[in-house]
Amino acid sequence: MTRRAVVAALALLLALATPAWAIGDPAERLPDPALEARAAELGGQLRCLVCQNESIEDSGADLARDLRHIVRAHIAAGETDSQIIAWMTARYGDFVRLRPPFNPTTALLWASPFVALLIGGGAAYASRRRAVAPPPPLDAAEQSRLRELLNP
């Protein structure tokens, strides 16, 4: 098979590929695509308490499935995102949120990029100030010696 055919086949495969659904079981999804998208977005911000580094949308754990179901039930009941997050944090604390809120305990965490920028900027400024001045241009004698060396 020619290389062109392989590339074409790959392109066709890519074009035909469906998006990877986080939830394997279509029965879990809400019938309304807009509401389902909201549920998936919200579930993506909630930590699976079993695997801990996955969202409940990505996790295969039993508890994550229950929580996905709860998120969808609350959305179908017409609750807002913040109401659902409040429901979750009432049970599992801020730990359940993959994006922690800004409060005294997380202040250092949220400030860390700015602190790093300040330290880096300070170091760059200090090293610039310490940079030695460029050497003075060559005088006439040095110029002629240079020419001599370059063109023997």
Place this chain on the structure above:
Amino acid sequence: MRRRLLLLAPLGAAALAGAGFLAMLRRMRTGRFDPRGVPTMLLGKPVPIFALPGFALPGFASAGFASVDLAGADLAGGRPILLNFFASWCAPCVAENPRLMALHEAGIPLWGIAYKDRPDATAAFLGRHGNPFTRIGRDDAGLTAIDFGVTGVPETFLIDASGVVRWHLSGPLTQEAADEAASMLRQYA
């Protein structure tokens, strides 16, 4: 002088970070800090409202424990209670069973909630290992467990006489934890 200061500043920062890291490791070893620990939101709060069907074990009725439905209000019964979420399919539940039995034999009121379990499997489990519970509720859907903030079985809660959660353990009951629970129970009696 300035040069020395510039040399010492990063060293000092590294030493400080190292000391902080060591302190964190020590706290992790003694169990005072658990990065994977899910906070217990119920501490100091009344137990959630729930109503579960009771679980009938053969012989329960004759011992005076009929298959009584278990509700949140029952936990505010004027005496402290240890409430244990368990399941027949949970290996750590087998491991902690002897300590639960010891607490039961010491006269400590222990109630159980069977989490996502089949009644026949629960009965077989308790028949094989011993039943430390005087009352059992069946949380077949696992939704009451979520209201308690349970992330997996076993978990144990100490509920005081007025139905307020005073102590919580995630994972199997160690001997130290059992002693702690027993002394807390006396404190809230």
